[in-house]
Amino acid sequence: MIDLNTVWFLLIGVLIIGYAILDGFDLGVGVIQLFTKDAKERKININAIGPVWDGNEVWLLTGGGALFAAFPIVYATVFSGFYMAFMLLLFFLVFRAVSFEFRKFSETEEAKKRWDLAFALGSTVPALLYGVAIGNIMKGLPIQIVDGKIVSQITFLGLLNPFAILIGLTGFAMFVMHGAIYMTMKTEGAHLEKMIKWANAGWIAFVSLYVVATIVTMFVASYLFIGIMNNPLFWILSLLLIAGIIYIPIGLKSRKFGWSFLASSTTIAAVIGHLALGLYPRLVPSSFDLENFSLTIYNASSSQYTLQTMLIIALIGMPVVIGYTIYIYRVFKGKVILTKDSY
């Protein structure tokens, strides 16, 4: 008998990893846009992700929907508990979403600059917030289960604690590195050299922050490491993580940008995989009482029938999605070519 709850833990993990790898580079490009002065370069940045960003963002929506379907108690508790943070996130995501088309329909350089800023901020703030959210989950939230009901004392300012901000910055650096590496596949000339610099800088920032974050986590959320060395998955993921991290600067130097992007994606997957491994089987650890008040894949899930039905939906739908997603990336492979249909 397969453990459906564990299967769904893994599937949500896949959706989160998929989102981080795909919309992750969109967000990274957005951060880069914030610091890009040249109008032509800004145009190329936007068009590098133009045809694919929307499909990438769907991983977030589907992840949210899947969380609602499989672990509705987590969805309800976290989304309402992080209310102001979510409103902040939504504000910026809304502006990012419209910025592409509004830019396309703009006629003056001034107007285009405005939408580039909307795109940039609409990417930068979410890129920070995601890590802050993850950091808070890792640290544990002030929730209790009293008479079968969840009592939550989450506050917005409470979410902006130093640990969460550290994780936020780590995630941010990861997205910037990843976005820059993506851009190395899409640009040429002086622009390409700039992106390589960004990628290397992002790599240094990410690796430094990741090491610091890992050490700090050993103190702040030590439960994540319990028994982890006994798990073969830990070693596999660590191998992938190290291989990915080491290869990136090598790949950039030898101008094997596609391989560098693969390495960066692997790194992201391994980072999130490690986190999932440590968290399992919890979804929302309680900072009051880890053992008794945490939301787990068992106490916060939907019924077995729903998990099974959802699994069938996922098994039918996702392979098709991956199929045509690969197709569309193939169509738009290579360096950005600006046409009159461009953003």
Next chain:
Amino acid sequence: MDALLLARLQFAITVGFHFLFPPLTIGLAWMLVIIEAIGWKKKDEIYATIGKFFGKVLGLIFAVGVASGIVMEFQFGTNWSEYSKFVGDVFGAPLAAEGVFAFFLESTFLGLYIFGRERVSRGVHWFSILMVAVGSTISAFWILVANSWQQTPAGYIIQNNRAELIDFWAAVFNPSTLPRFFHTLAASLISGAFFMTGVAAYWLIRNKNLEIAKKAISFSVVFGLVASLLALFPTGHEHAKQVAYTQPEKFAAIQGLYKTQEGAPLAIFAIPGTEPPKLHFPIEIPGLLSWLAFGDFNAKIKGINEFPQDEIPPLFLTFVSYHNMVLLGIYFIFISALSVYLLWKKKLFENNRLLKILIWSTPLPLIASQLGWITAEVGRQPWIVYKLMKTKDAVSITVTAGELLFSIIMFVLIYILLLSIFLSLLFRWVKKGPEPLKMEAAQ
């Protein structure tokens, strides 16, 4: 201010704003499927130009739809946590299915449609707009499955303090899913048609892009007539019958039937009063409501007086929204029929008075859709899930009125901003018009 009222207000504002865009997306996408097919297979340059012009508009509309849609996906969790916990086992699945089967499809292929014209064959390009149309329609299906389950829940049991799914297909194809899906689809097609008609009419009056405007309007008025007829019959009628059978309180409220009667009249017009419930200045056709709802002029229909007073919806808003929606629906049929008739008589293109009316009619299908949704959702009150959970018990308990006030103001401001920018960009694009035809340029 009451947190519950604010949460309801916020949901109404955000979903109302959102629902301006998907109907246009669905309507335009299906029209483009046909238009691009003709442009491709018949090598018709005019149709191809119409496709390019409205295709670009589709991108703009879709973007605002996505932006406002993200807000909706999260809002069940942020503002309705108690609801989400109670229904998540049933309600979450169609939302996830919407993501897996619809969002990915429409978003991925829209990218191909907008950017891929030069990169793929005509056939593949046409396939991409087909996938956008299909994807957006599947999206409508799944979200309507979810909302219909709130109206007529099925396929569940109450267990572990929540609704739990026991029959997926029964839940998906609950009694109201199909009538509502087809009716909403018809409404979307009307929205797209009237949009294209309004733009083309504008060009005709200004004597610009004549070849293109004539072909576009010829297509869209016919499309609009078919869609308008379908919205009334069979979809509108079937949906109203379904409400009569499965949601008698809502039916009584929207029809203004305040006392149970046999041979219930159809109220064509009235001003509904609430204390006590009474129709003022009614214009009614005796027996017609009974016949329409149950096929029998003498059928007994339950009036509002039959139901506990704390389980009936607001009477004024439901009656007024429903009747104005129907009024608009009939107007759509009438104005489309008139346009098609004049088109047939070859008198449409020069009839400036009608063209002006058509321009002003452009947003009316969207208004009708809003009225329909007000009817549906306000008509379901006080229930958030009919007979299972009251709206007042569904709201997030940890979100304060202060936080809600902040988020409502935030959404109102950004949506006003987005709407104004959207409209100004759209108007400018329409004014600019499509690229001149090669044949015209050659002359």
